[in-house]
Amino acid sequence: MTTGNAFLVLSAFLASAVEMVEALTIVLASALARGWRSSLAGVGAATLALAAITAALGPALTAIPLNALRLAVGALLLVFGLQWLRKAILRASGFKALHDEDAIFARELADAEGAVHVERAGLDWYGFVLSFKGVLLEGLEVVFIVLTFGSAQHSIPLAAVGAAGAVVLVAIVGVAVRAPLARVPENLMKFTVGVMLTTFGIFWSTEGAGAHWPGSDASLLGVLGFVVVFSVLLVQVLKREKLEAVTA
Amino acid sequence: MKWLRGFGRFWWDFVIGDDWLAAVLVAIAIGITAAVAHSHLTAWWLMPVAALLVLWLSLRRAIRSA
Numbered sequence: 001m002t003t004g005n006a007f008l009v010l011s012a013f014l015a016s017a018v019e020m021v022e023a024l025t026i027v028l029a030s031a032l033a034r035g036w037r038s039s040l041a042g043v044g045a046a047t048l049a050l051a052a053i054t055a056a057l058g059p060a061l062t063a064i065p066l067n068a069l070r071l072a073v074g075a076l077l078l079v080f081g082l083q084w085l086r087k088a089i090l091r092a093s094g095f096k097a098l099h100d101e102d103a104i105f106a107r108e109l110a111d112a113e114g115a116v117h118v119e120r121a122g123l124d125w126y127g128f129v130l131s132f133k134g135v136l137l138e139g140l141e142v143v144f145i146v147l148t149f150g151s152a153q154h155s156i157p158l159a160a161v162g163a164a165g166a167v168v169l170v171a172i173v174g175v176a177v178r179a180p181l182a183r184v185p186e187n188l189m190k191f192t193v194g195v196m197l198t199t200f201g202i203f204w205s206t207e208g209a210g211a212h213w214p215g216s217d218a219s220l221l222g223v224l225g226f227v228v229v230f231s232v233l234l235v236q237v238l239k240r241e242k243l244e245a246v247t248a
Numbered sequence: 249m250k251w252l253r254g255f256g257r258f259w260w261d262f263v264i265g266d267d268w269l270a271a272v273l274v275a276i277a278i279g280i281t282a283a284v285a286h287s288h289l290t291a292w293w294l295m296p297v298a299a300l301l302v303l304w305l306s307l308r309r310a311i312r313s314a
Binding site: 214 | 282
C-alpha cells in the first residue's frame with residue numbers, strides 16, 4: 001500500500017470514527033427517551049439517504065479529469081481542514097471548551113424527554129427525526145471526506161473501507177456499552193483529522209495548481225510533518241497567551 | 249426559493265464555516281501557486297506557507313471575536 005493510500009484509509013477511518021461517536025450520542029439519547037424502534041428507523045432512513053448520495057456523486061466525481069479534480073478537492077479540503085484544525089487548536093489551547101459527549105448526551109436526553117409525543121407512520125416522530133438528522137448530518141461529513149479523498153486518490157472504495165470500518169467498530173462498541181463513548185479521545189482525534197485534511201488539502205491543491213512536489217507522493221510525509229509541527233507550535237503559543245491573559 | 253436558500257446556506261456553513269476570509273485567502277494562494285508554477289518557477293512551497301499564514305490569521309480572528 002502506498003503512503004497516499006495508507007493515509008487515505010487512516011484519514012477516512014478517523015474522520016468517520018469521530019463523526020459516528022457524535023451520531024451515537026444523539027441516537028442513544030433519542031432511543032432512551034423516545035424508544036428504540038423510532039430511533040433505529042431514523043438511523044436506517046439516514047443510512048439509505050447517505051448511500052444514495054454516495055452512489056449518485058461517486059461515479060460523477062470519477063469522471064472529472066484528475067488535475068481539475070485535485071484542484072477543486074484540494075481547495076475544498078484545505079478550507080474544510082483549516083476549519084477543523086482551527087477549532088482543534090482553540091480547544092487544545094483553552095480558548096474553546098473541549099467537546100464533552102457526556103454533557104451533550106445529557107442535553108439531548110433532556111430535550112428528547114421534554115418533547116411532545118406526535119405519532120406519524122406508527123413512529124414517534126421526534127425520535128425518528130432526531131436520529132435521522134443526527135446520523136445524516138454527521139454522516140454527510142464522512143461522505144464528503146470519503147468522496148473527496150477517494151476520488152482525488154482514485155480509490156473511493158479504499159476510503160469507503162476505512163470509513164465503514166469505523167462505523168462498524170463504533171456501532172459494536174456502542175451496542176456493548178449502551179452509553180455515550182465519552183472515553184474516546186475525541187478531541188485528539190479531531191485534531192488528527194484536522195491535520196490530515198489540511199495535509200491532503202495542501203498536497204492536492206498544489207498539484208492541481210500545476211506545481212510538482214519533490215519526491216512526488218513521498219513528500220506527503222513531509223507536508224504532514226510540517227502541518228503537525230506548526231499546529232503543535234500554535235497550540236503552545238496560544239496556551240501561553242491564554243495563561244498570561246488569565247494571570248494578568 | 250426558500251428551500252434553495254437553505255440548501256446553499258447549509259453547504260456554505262458546512263464547507264466555508266464561520267471564517268469566509270480563510271476561504272478567500274486559500275483561493276488567492278492557489279491562484280498565486282498556479283501563476284508561479286506556469287512561469288516554470290518552483291511553486292510547491294507556496295501552499296504550505298500560505299496554509300500556515302491563513303491558519304494563524306484565522307485563529308487570531310477567532311480569538312478576537314470570542
